[in-house]
Amino acid sequence: MERDTLSCFISDHEGFYGTIKNSPQDFVVIEMNTHGQLVNSPNVQEEHTKRPQQSQANKKGDQLKPSKPDDTDILNQDSFDLNLILGPAMNEELEHFTNKMRANPNEICDQEKAELSLGTYPDKHLRAVVHRAVRYNFPFLQTLTDQSEIRVREDPDFKELASLASEGEAEEFFRFIDAKVPGSVFTFLPDDSKEHRTSVHHFVSRRFGKLVETKSFTDQQKTSITVRLRERSKQPKKRTIADCQEEEVTLYTAFTLRKENLETLEAISYMAAALGVLPSDFTYAGIKDKRAITYQAMVVKKISPERLLEKVSEFERRGMQISHVRPVSEPLKLGRLQGNHFDLVIRDLKPHGKHGLAELHQLVKEAVENVKTRGFVNYYGPQRFGSGSCVQADQIGLALLKEKIEASVKLFFTPEDGDDLQNKAKRHFLLTGNAKESLALMPAYKARERLMLRALHRYGSGQEGCIRGWLSLPHSMRVFYLHSYCSRVWNEAAKYRLQKLGLKTVHGDLVWARCETGLKTTTEELNAPQVHVVTSEEEKDDVFSLDQVILPMPGNSVKYPENLLGQWYQDRLAQDGLGSCRFRVTPLKLNVPGCYRPLLAKPQNITYSLRTAEEPSLSLTFDLDASCYATVCLGEIMNRNLS
Template sequence: MDQVEITCSSVSCFISNHEGFQGSIKHFTSDFVVTEINIDGQMVYAESLAKSHSEPLLCSGNRQRGRNCEPKTDQTEGSALTDSSREERASQQGATDHAFSACVNMWEQHHDLEQILGRSANDELEKFAMENSLCYNHNAGENPGREHISLGTFPDKHQRANVHRAVRHTFPHLMTITTKNEITVKQNPDYKELSCLVSEEESQDFFRFIDAKVPDSVFTFKSDDNKEHRKAVHHLLSKRFGKLVEAKSFTGVNSGEMRGATVKVRFRERKRTAADCVEEDIVYTAFVLKKENLETLEAISYMAASLGVLSSDFTYAGIKDKRAITYQSMVVKKIPPERLREKCPDFEKRGICLSSIHPVSQPLSLGRLWGNHFDLVVRDLRPHCTDLRSDLAQLVDEAVDNIKINGFVNYYGPQRFGTSQTVQSDRVGLALLKQDVVMAIRLFFTPEDGGGDPSNRAKRHFLETGNAKESLALMPEQKPRERLLLRALHRYGPGQDGCTRAWLSLPHGMRVFYTHAYCSRLWNEAATYRLRQLGRHVVQGDLVWEDRERGEGGKQSARRIHVVSAVEAVDGVYSLRQVVLPMPGNTVKYPENIVGDWYQERLASDELQDCRFRVVPLKLNLPGCYRPLLAYPQNLTHKLQGHSTSLQTQDYSDHTTAPNLTLSFDLDSSCYATVCLWEIMKCEL
């Protein structure tokens, strides 16, 4: 980064100093193809998805959770531990124990603690675990070291679950506790009590067994001919784990030909409730969605209406561009594969194609992807300067080489805010955060500039008359969000309570989109301010990731945030690519320098200085997150097509002969290809 020169336009900054070039993107929707990359690192074309997810929830080479790794059991075996057949099969228990152990080992391979926590936090955890392990081994009456340590904050519940499982499996003598998204680790008193009765190895294996909760698995303690000792073990198991497991002693012959007994533990059969029956009956169907010139939420709304389900019954990992051809994974609840296939011909008429339709046992969750692959065409290339002596091929090569090395400023792209609306999405989000839902509704229905189409006429009619019923009759069918709101406003009225209830009628993903847009706008402004005021050097008070390791699912928020000290800034310990800026929310910290001051002043200017980013009446809760200041394309390739090698014969003013540029690259999730093109071409598109 030593040769990087930051240049800024009116609203954004460029991180490299090459000249760039002009061109047009999205001339055709086929010029912009986006393919989701799932958490296994595979692009979700129909063919690849069918191969990698034919058995999506079984133990395999993919990153799957340990709780899905269930050992196969004999269906004829009695369900109660007291059944005599259990005793007859006691000597065969090794097979089940082996299956359980294999499943646990596989789970452990895919949840490396250093990858999840980062090297620094993992080293601290190992040190703390060793202190407590020595305490157990020496039978000390008290912990000779620290009582607890913090692993940091983890806003995402899936990340917290992974941390809890990984820590407890790796260090069974420790327990984890979550308090306001912060995970702390302390000594497990139950483990300490059990380790006084059985060996260290048995204690560790038993707590791994308890934590995994694999159905129909059985844990067997070593043979013990001391009846009083077995009684003490039974008493502890009943006192500490009686609601979860049941235990029984089985007599047999041990390896020393002595009569003894083993204590076997299995999970209690949970009483089935009505909710369990309903949950078991829920059907989930996964598919690859290919859409063209449609928003993800618009496609979902159309499919939901056609299938007779709610939009919230569809789950996905991320929202894709509208003016593009996009491929992404999706799961729908309550719809079997056969019915979904029947609807495919109807969907295709709307530019929606489904493939790789197959059953799964759980929905998708937002953010569960590695990123996206882009295949782009930039048409009508020409230099910024009309001087024919400019070598376009050289300009392109220089631009591509620079972005490979220096990356680009990780701005949110224009599609985050809406490019054609008179009132953009972030202003709606601001009104929601200020709890002015009536204003948010009016901003939502503001017509677009120069728009005389039916949807704009319907919006204008609502703003002028307040008559939701008449406006609904004017609103086209392909405007699902507008129709949902108008239908609810007609039912509940246009007042504060009616507008609140109307807004809640929208699916959650649609509701939070607008508040996220506001926070994204602030992030963009903060990035520009940071680069303009502090340049390319890391300074005291900046926030950085402590390492460059990915967390599970590729999410960077699993790593620890560190505030750069004065000494670290002088010594150049961190680089600009490690700097992050916070997305405003109720769990983030802000930079401890002028950038942090800017955040507070900027929020105050929008009258949000006291905002806790929770709007209870609208069921909105924004924890916030951290976003890297810079992003880097991966696997970037390019090709210039139709370019004359003779500069004298190349007429860049003639669009019929102007060359085209094809680009192919991968970006991490939530990074924008349009912003990457800004940096390559040195223009705002």
């Protein structure tokens, strides 16, 4: 796949050479909230209201339902990395306990040896996380709470079911029960013995009768038992005032995170481990650069402001600082920001061609003014595709879209040239296929890799195991790879559009159908984003300018341009084997509807200062809309590809 896509510029100034991101201090990114305020400002307006007090209606006894997480807030059952939740030492002790218990079940007889204490967890939300995570990873264990201490021991119910079915079936059944998805179905393997089936029916009914219903069915002369979780009642019983008062409102705490030389997801993994929650309990508006100092808004679930502040010193040792800590009523949503403010320094400035340092001032002024007036091509920056030089995220996304699941896992674990622990772990996995040994090598903060390896260890590295591995990652992480591929195609489409159709809007281009233009849209288009196809008459009359043109991100719900660019999209996708792609990966529960992105973007509030006393350097400040990349803007200013 072509890599050098960011080489088509819309300005004709000469530009200059220089280096960016010499140090994190040279690249400072500050998120702007939806009010346009910097999130590190002392007087920043809060995005969310404080946790609501009990309303007057509730006080009067009206049957109001307190705020609770809905089904989408239920944590992914495969996303429980005990290394992060319990810590490496306790996780290792638990592994040792279970290995000994499974290898020599008859040797553990007295109560003290038959149980293991996982420690005390005063916070009830954290206790719930520990209970669910342990049961998912070790379905044959029973977790018990004594005041705030959690202990584990062998589950006699699991042992009984394993004697009736198989151990593998028992594991899957207990995970099915623990997930508690109404209407979901579990099917045991075919069983020809009616007496044996009756024993299974009796066990399930006795132990889980209030939750499930069982029945036998015959298919191709083979009889199996199905277990269905009962649907929730459509008429919930009325709750008393006492019930409402006892039900606790979900706790959310907002804060501003300052991080240095850390990926956003890496920082979240550190904080989750320190607080004893899951990475998926953190929400944020956008991903920020690694090689930078960045400020961004975050919200963490189930953690109080007081508890978060207790971890300040521990976070600082990891290159993170928190401020503006406050209770809020809801999580953050991805994209809930106006944009980002940038304070950047470009060092080692040198003119292009035969120009001398004396002409540098004029070159810089011309470049900045051009971009200020004309903008820049709104390419996705290199962060969108990952920092790897061997395999990038878009290649993994392509493999997923083609449902080459095993190949995508191998790409996921393709190492870089370095010899650090994570690359050693990746090489070991590709050479040996031993997920358990690779997991022991993988650093604790590499949450995605560890989740994947843990699933591969449990389910094997075949097709089913690889599917389980991907499903062990949160949805946002899985879909990132598909979006990365679509972003690569968008970048190439933008370059092709400018090279073949020029700098004016032409017949067949797509633009937003805004009300003020007087354009009318069909009913079909009203159900989707209102996109208008430029007519030949509109091209002739110059009705639209280039900065109104939008290009589609590939997906199953987008309209493509009705000119040669539209044909290019078809050819480009066919070239990658996606000619008939529905942009859904059903086994991984992924769907890409697609979207539209403006062809051009403009920096706002841009200022600059050139220093030539010793080492020529250029300081730049500007604001960009959400999802626009400062490295791309700098590339247009310098007239060189920075990807």
